[in-house]
Amino acid sequence: MISRDLTARVKGKLNKGKAIVLIGPRQIGKTTLVNTLLEGIPFLFLDGDDVVVVDTLANANTETLKSIIGSYKYVFIDEVQRIPNIGLKLKIIVDQIKDVQVIVSGSSAFDINHLTQEPLTGRKFEYHLYPISWNEFENNVGYIKAQQQLELRLLYGMYPDVINNFGNEYEVLKNLVSSYLYKDVLSLAGIRKSEVLEKILQALALQVGSEVSYNEIAQLVGVDKNTVSNYIDLLEKVFVIFRLNSFSKNLRNEIKANRKIYFYDNGVRNMLIGNFNVLEFRQDKGALWENFLVSERMKLLSYSDSLAKPYFWRTTTQQEIDYIETNADVVSAFEFKWSPTKKVKLVKSFETAYNPSFMVVNKDNFRQFLK
Incomplete structure (x- = not known):
């Protein structure tokens, strides 16, 4: 596994009360980076390519989100651009479930920014990951x-x-x-x-x-x-x-x-x-x-x-x-x-x-x- 220069920067932003948004093309190592960040820490993984995950999150209210997250303190949502209204769901997690660190990743800058820009204004740290430097x-x-x-x-x-x-x-x-x-x-x-x-x-x-x-x-x-x-x-x-x-x-x-x-x-x-x-x-x-x-x-x-x-x-x-x-x-x-x-x-x-x-x-x- 090739260690990434971005890992230390992102790690320094964990548990600061904001969502972490990681954007970059597929097969670039976003999931590997998050796994490295959270090594040894239990976290909830939600796959935006999974139809059940998409349907569940798209229709979730605050109480549903609390039930989905349960006792986890870290949540990682991959391919987040595939989930309708995800920006509002992330806003709820950041504002209402304050002891949870949510990390999301996706492969389309346009879709992610379109979905999260307004709801997550002032509530996110955003990073771009590229092929190995x-x-x-x-x-x-x-x-x-x-x-x-x-x-x-x-x-x-x-x-x-x-x-x-x-x-x-x-x-x-x-x-x-x-x-x-x-x-x-x-x-x-x-x-x-x-x-x-x-x-x-x-x-x-x-x-x-x-x-x-x-x-x-x-x-x-x-x-x-x-x-x-x-x-x-x-x-x-x-x-x-x-x-x-x-x-x-x-x-x-x-x-x-x-x-x-x-x-x-x-x-x-x-x-x-x-x-x-x-x-x-x-x-x-x-x-x-x-x-x-x-x-x-x-x-x-x-x-x-x-x-x-x-x-x-x-x-x-x-x-x-x-x-x-x-x-x-x-x-x-x-x-x-x-x-x-x-x-x-x-x-x-x-x-x-x-x-x-x-x-x-x-x-x-x-x-x-x-x-």
Whole structure:
């Protein structure tokens, strides 16, 4: 079992009089994290995938909830987004059954926030859990083994089951993508046209590291722009992809409204395009490296509760910087190059306008960027 950086933060919030909400994709280790938190402590587990549990909780009043919980001091409800009116039930537990710590988890940020936002205002601690981070991986397997597996992780990603099934990564990923993307995501959104979702995902996978045009994807897939936008919103809310917006502030020719889209996991991305060739023979090595670094940086910012804001930067004259971070008035610029011998200079106009720090992140020094 790989220990998670989030465990200590969540543990510090137990028994503070608020619900703990844990959000992240399926098969990411949410249940394992909760089991670790409550190891040796009796707790009530309620499964949101169980029809009886859903029906019982959906219709429960205060007295029913007290009867269900009984003498337990800890309650864990998984896949909470499947339970109607769960926000009101959680409010009752927090307000009326004060000696009980309730922990809930789910795989859809949209549904959980929609169900719990208003009832749990001021009554919850919310955390996002992602695929295994490089820091967690290295802490688990050690520095040398982590370095030896860097290229493997660029190909097969960081899902716990993938890491724990060395030699069977392809089969594990295939099952994960087919079950999570093409069943769970479709059912969450009530989508019937799986082929549209698949084509949009493949288009996004092939455009990692490039600016994404919804109009171009719409033409490629054969749907309208609004459909593409809706699918991308959904995929972001269930933690398959995330957007990076363009940075613009001072310069007239800066691109102001574009976005790049990245995958939270390289393995999922590679499964979608059916390519697990080694880096040496890949045309998209730079895109894989960029997706890995940006997704790992997102985990780092989230787990450290950072206030830094991530962007990319480009001008109308095609000057660009792979990744920008702002924190208060401090601007940091990063370029991503797999090879340590690649020499890169910071764009002069950006340097003059923003006086940023600058780092070229390569396979020799990337740990500085991720730790």
